[in-house]
Amino acid sequence: MISDTDGDGLDDGLELGQGFAPLKPDTGNSGILDSEKFVSLNLSEETLRDVLTPENKALPSISIFGVPDFDINTTVENASEHESIKNIVGVVGFPIDIKTDKDFESAEISFKISEEILKTTDINNLAVFYYDETNDTIEFLETEVDEESNTIKTTVDHFSIYGVIDIVRFAQSWGIKDILDKLANPAEEAIPPVAEIGQADIVFVIDTTGSMGSVINNVKTNITNFVNTLIENNVDVRLGLIDYKDLEEDGMNSTKI
Incomplete structure (x- = not known):
């Protein structure tokens, strides 16, 4: 036949x-x-079966604009145990590793966040990230939040490992969490009883090379959310900002403090 x-x-x-x-x-x-014609389609539950489980607190859905047989030639796997991701603080649910050999123009990746997570986490503190295998780093992506459906999403033009991260918890893992804990519970001998606000000196180092253009707005939003969290924890913050760029990309004297 x-x-x-x-x-x-x-x-x-x-x-x-x-x-x-x-x-x-x-x-x-x-x-x-x-x-070879591009069409709009959704990846099937069969393709997503490895990550559509009760244990996953960030259930993904993926819409594609690509070739018609994209779904049956694509795999989506749980990347929670990936060596470079498994110890990152703030990851929510299962990071997903998307692989295909088929052509596509764009994909919208959505994550539905569980009610269990949202009992203790502000959905506006969540962002979609992807793992940059070449540089062994993660990058936050511009993320759209829909509070009514408990969903966050982003649009991409290539595949890698994608996931959800709590940007506040991630930032605190840099060492800021220790500062917050000490300021929230100061020792009597360290801070006079009349003191209500602690103080912290924090410097943000931001890469503003031309290649960062697509995500710089998300970086601004993440910094704003983080600073607001410090204020909510009664931290008197003195902030510094270092703006640096790739010398080969943007020339000498491109770093500003």
Whole structure:
């Protein structure tokens, strides 16, 4: 039995599902084979089965603008035990490792946050991150928050490991948490009883190289949220800002304090 009647490289069932004609390799006569045309589709629960579990507190859904057989040629796996991610403080739910050999233009990755998490976490403190394998770092992405549906999402044009992170907890893990704890519970001999506000000196070091253009707004938002948290914890903050850039990218004297 022939499953690709018109020989365009796309199974007849997928053609019908996307509104293509299984007897015409180029439905619409656009000059592009049906198997190479980009369409909008959602990854199936079968493809996401490894991460759609009760244990996952950030359930993903992924919408693609890509080739019609994208879903059946894509895998999504739980990356919680990835060596570079498993010890990062603030990760919520399962980071997901998305792999495919199919073409696509863009993907919207959404995470539905569980009520259990939101009992103790402000959804506005959550962001989508991705793992940069080349530099062995994580990067926060511009994140849209929908408080009504308990969902956060971002749009990407490449695949890697993506996940959800509490940016306040992550920032506190740099050592700020110890400062907050001491200021919240000061020793009597260290701070006079009349003192109501502690003080901290914090410097933000921000990469503003041209390549950071797509995420710099999210960086600004994350810093604002973090500073607000310090204020809520009665910390009198003296802030410093270092702006640095790649010399080869933006020239000499591009770092400012």
